[in-house]
Amino acid sequence: MIELNKKEFKENIIEYLKLFYRKNIDEATNQQLFHAIAYSLKNTIIEQWMATHKTYEEKDVKTVYYLSMEFLMGRALGNNIINLKAEKVVREVLDELGIDLEDIEEEETDPALGNGGLGRLAACFLDSLSTLGYPAYGCGIRYKYGMFKQKIIDGYQVEVPDYWLEEGYPFEIKRPEYAKEVKFGGYVRMIRDEQGRDRFIQENYQSVKAVPYDIPIVGYGNNIVNTLRIWDAEAINTFNLESFDKGDYQKAVEQENLARIICEVLYPNDNHYAGKELRLKQQYFFVSASIQRAVSKYMEKHNNIKNLPEKVCFQLNDTHPTVAAAELMRILLDEYCLSWEEAWEITNKTCAYTNHTIMSEALEKWPIDLFSRLLPRIYQIVEEINRRFVMDIKKRYPGNESKIEKMAILYQGQVRMANLAIVASFSVNGVARLHTEILKNQELKDFYEMYPERFNNKTNGITQRRFLLHGNPLLADWVTKKIGDQWIVNLPHIDKLTAFSEDPISLREFMDIKYHNKKRLAKYIKEHNQIDIDTNSIFDIQVKRLHEYKRQLLNILHVMYLYNQLKKNPNMEFYPRTFIFGAKASAGYERAKSIIKLINSVGAVINEDTSIGNKIKVVFIENYRVSNGELLFAAADVSEQISTASKEASGTGNMKFMLNGAITIGTMDGANVEIVEEVGLENAFIFGLSSDEVINYEKNGGYNPQDIYHNDLGIKEVLDQLINGFYTPEKPNLFKNIYDSLLYSNGYEKADPYFILKDFRTYEAAQKRVAEAYLDKERWAKSALLNTAKCGKFSSDRTIEEYVQDIWHLEKIEPK
Numbered sequence: 084m085i086e087l088n089k090k091e092f093k094e095n096i097i098e099y100l101k102l103f104y105r106k107n108i109d110e111a112t113n114q115q116l117f118h119a120i121a122y123s124l125k126n127t128i129i130e131q132w133m134a135t136h137k138t139y140e141e142k143d144v145k146t147v148y149y150l151s152m153e154f155l156m157g158r159a160l161g162n163n164i165i166n167l168k169a170e171k172v173v174r175e176v177l178d179e180l181g182i183d184l185e186d187i188e189e190e191e192t193d194p195a196l197g198n199g200g201l202g203r204l205a206a207c208f209l210d211s212l213s214t215l216g217y218p219a220y221g222c223g224i225r226y227k228y229g230m231f232k233q234k235i236i237d238g239y240q241v242e243v244p245d246y247w248l249e250e251g252y253p254f255e256i257k258r259p260e261y262a263k264e265v266k267f268g269g270y271v272r273m274i275r276d277e278q279g280r281d282r283f284i285q286e287n288y289q290s291v292k293a294v295p296y297d298i299p300i301v302g303y304g305n306n307i308v309n310t311l312r313i314w315d316a317e318a319i320n321t322f323n324l325e326s327f328d329k330g331d332y333q334k335a336v337e338q339e340n341l342a343r344i345i346c347e348v349l350y351p352n353d354n355h356y357a358g359k360e361l362r363l364k365q366q367y368f369f370v371s372a373s374i375q376r377a378v379s380k381y382m383e384k385h386n387n388i389k390n391l392p393e394k395v396c397f398q399l400n401d402t403h404p405t406v407a408a409a410e411l412m413r414i415l416l417d418e419y420c421l422s423w424e425e426a427w428e429i430t431n432k433t434c435a436y437t438n439h440t441i442m443s444e445a446l447e448k449w450p451i452d453l454f455s456r457l458l459p460r461i462y463q464i465v466e467e468i469n470r471r472f473v474m475d476i477k478k479r480y481p482g483n484e485s486k487i488e489k490m491a492i493l494y495q496g497q498v499r500m501a502n503l504a505i506v507a508s509f510s511v512n513g514v515a516r517l518h519t520e521i522l523k524n525q526e527l528k529d530f531y532e533m534y535p536e537r538f539n540n541k542t543n544g545i546t547q548r549r550f551l552l553h554g555n556p557l558l559a560d561w562v563t564k565k566i567g568d569q570w571i572v573n574l575p576h577i578d579k580l581t582a583f584s585e586d587p588i589s590l591r592e593f594m595d596i597k598y599h600n601k602k603r604l605a606k607y608i609k610e611h612n613q614i615d616i617d618t619n620s621i622f623d624i625q626v627k628r629l630h631e632y633k634r635q636l637l638n639i640l641h642v643m644y645l646y647n648q649l650k651k652n653p654n655m656e657f658y659p660r661t662f663i664f665g666a667k668a669s670a671g672y673e674r675a676k677s678i679i680k681l682i683n684s685v686g687a688v689i690n691e692d693t694s695i696g697n698k699i700k701v702v703f704i705e706n707y708r709v710s711n712g713e714l715l716f717a718a719a720d721v722s723e724q725i726s727t728a729s730k731e732a733s734g735t736g737n738m739k740f741m742l743n744g745a746i747t748i749g750t751m752d753g754a755n756v757e758i759v760e761e762v763g764l765e766n767a768f769i770f771g772l773s774s775d776e777v778i779n780y781e782k783n784g785g786y787n788p789q790d791i792y793h794n795d796l797g798i799k800e801v802l803d804q805l806i807n808g809f810y811t812p813e814k815p816n817l818f819k820n821i822y823d824s825l826l827y828s829n830g831y832e833k834a835d836p837y838f839i840l841k842d843f844r845t846y847e848a849a850q851k852r853v854a855e856a857y858l859d860k861e862r863w864a865k866s867a868l869l870n871t872a873k874c875g876k877f878s879s880d881r882t883i884e885e886y887v888q889d890i891w892h893l894e895k896i897e898p899k
């Protein structure tokens with residue numbers, strides 16, 4: 084076991100401050116201290132990292148390559164200290180130097196190379212892979228600008244570029260020796276080689292140099308460090324100033340430009356496909372580099388490419404990296420001269436695909452002209468995959484044109500990436516039981532019929548190391564005091580807390596901790612929002628990306644409804660409630676941005692209205708991200724998981740709240756179904772249409788929200804306030820778009836496509852049950868505690884063990 088050495092650590096901090104900044108400890112800024120501390124920690128990490136890779140080489144291990152456009156890592160310093168089990172030593176040293184660790188952690192900007200759930204899942208998976216001792220690489224893009232920073236100005240979202248590398252990132256290492264060339268455009272020429280074989284050569288292309296940067300992923304206390312490898316683009320040096328003709332010069336400039344823009348910025352869309360050419364360039368860029376490198380690394384140690392599947396697995400995180408299958412085919416066909424059948428067998432045994440959504444607007448369908456222009460050789464290969472697949476369909480379903488219509492990869496001028504991913508993979512998985520069932524029985528029914536053995540479920544999970552041990556130290560210490568520290572690496576152990584669920588003293592302690600965390604959040608809100616919130620009120624929190632299907636609108640309409648009630652009846656029984664929202668809207672998603680403005684407008688009115696005696700507050704957390712998420716989960720009483728049933732593939736925020744002892748108010752959607760199964764219906768507040776009901780309505784053309792509007796005065800009053808200037812007197816029309824979306828269909832959408840009015844009254848009733856339940860403090864405490872106790876299933880450690888068992892078949896490396 085390589086451990087952090089106290090004396091060296093302290094000396095290194097002092098040394099680095101001099102070396103990097105010409106400063107003594109007492110002169111250094113907190114930012115400089117952060118860097119010096121991070122580098123000093125990296126010393127130990129590097130030792131473990133090298134040892135890990137030595138072991139991997141000696142054992143000639145099988146490795147999973149997790150290909151993902153997004154890794155939403157969050158801050159590394161605190162997490163690395165925890166996973167190195169170095170907290171005690173670090174705190175001692177920093178104490179001696181008069182430095183506060185929390186202040187230093189605040190200096191790190193969140194690496195936010197992801198949008199939301201999908202990117203954060205990738206980050207949790209890396210943490211679990213290292214902690215469990217499985218050989219893995221995360222492969223992604225080193226975006227220069229990550230997820231934008233959100234400012235709220237006059238209630239509106241304003242996007243500010245996130246230049247996360249501004250101060251340098253201490254944990255990364257550039258590895259120029261592993262650079263790979265990636266080619267775009269041009270055309271394919273067939274030649275006959277000396278052995279008389281047909282060879283395909285890409286000509287007149289543009290290319291960039293993909294240069295990897297490695298970031299260590301430290302396992303918890305086990306001496307194992309895996310790698311997140313993110314690729315940057317650099318210009319290929321063809322700029323020869325002495326002799327260039329016009330064509331070369333032009334091309335050199337174009338190549339430089341391509342290199343400059345390709346990794347410039349993360350597309351800020353979550354669950355939405357925009358069809359931008361640059362996005363496809365990003366996809367092929369990091370995929371080609373990653374696959375080329377994985378194949379070269381394999382061939383350094385093995386002589387037979389045909390055994391690649393024994394040592395390598397590519398997991399495709401959604402369809403975004405699906406060109407991986409065609410890229411691997413290209414390498415096997417064009418560089419290793421395998422036959423199509425041989426290449427296809429290898430590819431099909433090496434690629435596995437995870438589906439994360441059934442939302443049709445998220446499905447990637449590239450126009451063939453764009454795809455074939457940018458990736459001419461890859462397109463040829465996709466054409467051949469499609470040709471053979473269509474033959475298979477015809478053989479299996481003679482004369483059934485509709486099967487081809489639904490399943491072909493190339494159809495009506497588009498490349499359907501999900502179809503390609505399924506056909507090219509040996510495994511297709513959904514991310515929660517309900518989601519996988521919907522895939523099998525509805526969305527991907529035809530594929531399931533053809534390849535039933537490929538389909539499997541992997542219910543998502545989260546890492547308890549970040550979201551409890553790091554994010555909620557008070558609760559973490561309490562849990563450890565009660566049941567020992569096994570839960571840190573074996574979350575199901577946390578069920579031992581059940582024994583305390585009837586013990587009044589334990590319940591008191593549990594709620595005291597919650598109270599402290601609420602105070603911590605209240606302080607943050609005071610500083611950032613200048614709002615005083617009542618720490619005895621119910622903290623009711625909805626934090627996630629802003630999307631109509633997630634129904635932040637249902638939540639805020641209900642707040643408006645409660646406010647109307649209170650205004651009419653100021654003396655009514657009402658337990659004070661703080662409604663907290665946090666959400667980024669994709670920069671081009673107008674409806675989502677209107678909903679943010681609505682939340683802020685409602686907040687501005689209600690928070691100032693003294694006539695309701697501060698019983699309701701509405702807070703919008705600016706720039707919701709991993710770091711402030713940790714504060715929010717720890718402080719929540721109520722977890723809002725209210726998506727339209729069938730739409731949220733899994734959700735993972737739901738699990739983070741549960742872990743921290745918040746009670747879910749939610750629909751039977753995604754992983755909520757399994758959460759309720761674990762904790763019991765009596766320890767959650769479930770409401771709304773079932774996924775079958777929603778799917779049925781959708782099949783039959785929706786429902787008529789007008790009936791509800793005209794028959795329910797409470798709802799009508801709220802909706803009318805969207806168009807009568809109640810919240811924005813100077814701009815009474817501001818929310819007309821929202822009003823219209825709830826009541827009228829247009830060319831694209833049905834009226835109220837997310838069933839907000841349909842579910843309103845059952846939601847309102849569930850919220851009433853919340854309010855009543857909170858009055859019984861002990862009962863509430865028991866429920867909250869049981870949520871923490873019953874969340875063992877939702878560790879990403881469990882999820883990863885299932886991936887390893889069913890898909891990756893990796894060997895566990897025991898700690899040294």
Ligand code: Z57
Binds near residue numbers: 198199204445
């Ligand atoms: C994204 O964050 C998710 C799905 C997508 O297709 C894209 Br693009 C982005 C989310 C789902 O919406 C969540 O329900 C799920 O928990 C998460 O992916 C991780 O699987």
